Amino acid sequence: MVEQLSPLEPVFRPGSYGNFVDGVGVTLSEIAPGSIVQLAAWPGEEKKLMATIGSVTGLKLADGAGAGASSERCSAFGFAPGKFLVSDASEGLATAFAGKVTAAIGTITDLSHGRTAIRIGGPKSEWVLAKLFAVDFSLTAFPVGSGISTTHHDVFTQIQRSGPDSFDLYVFRSFARSFWKMLCHASDEVGYEVR
CATH class of the missing domain: 3.30.70.1520 (Heterotetrameric sarcosine oxidase)
Structure with missing residues (x-):
């Protein structure tokens, strides 16, 4: 088995960032399906x-x-x-x-070699994603397990709701770093933790 390096490595910095007046709004992490x-x-x-x-x-x-x-x-x-x-x-x-x-x-x-999987979770995850995608992310409209394909500024994204307050986002590996940075910026005002 060859170890696959993450395209997020140069910008993936564990820690807490942004506005924490109301606590942590979202957590961001890379998930690595085999x-x-x-x-x-x-x-x-x-x-x-x-x-x-x-x-x-x-x-x-x-x-x-x-x-x-x-x-x-x-x-x-x-x-x-x-x-x-x-x-x-x-x-x-x-x-x-x-x-x-x-x-x-x-x-x-x-697509194992061509996609990066990112998880966003927390009480403000729907709100952060709604800033980026013209999709109704409410639990009734987007139940656990369901998924869609959409784009944000021509970056193709496949999104699956993985839990009541979490979503898995699959993006092209070549866009992963810029997508991650954009997701961090979108999460800044609610406070986010990178794990």
Whole structure:
């Protein structure tokens, strides 16, 4: 196994920053899944692909735009019609799907080397994200497990709600450093902790 260096390393500085008048508004951290895979179903094959995601990860995906699920080990969500982002704490997810997703069902793209995963959590996480994206991040509109794909100034971002007050953001590795700095600036006025 080759150790992958984080693109955030030069700007990732653990500590507390910003305005703490009302306490810590958000925490920011890099999460490092062992595997990140994008799956795409051919038209009419979506249900078969969702069943395959369930058999490989143990997650049950509901029908509907942005539906998703997560466990301690895996997470998955639909981010476009017939397209899903799946992550696993361990390596080898693309290989696990390769034996089950046939060319008749759809395609597999291993994104492990090309994405950086960032978690934002805390009581002001919805508010900070709403400053950056034109999305309703309230718990009723964006329930736990669900996800979307969107952009901020042309930086493609896939977002999954990982808990009542936390979100996982997947960005292109080449944009990770500038995205991180922007996220820190957006969090400054509520006070943030980097862990």
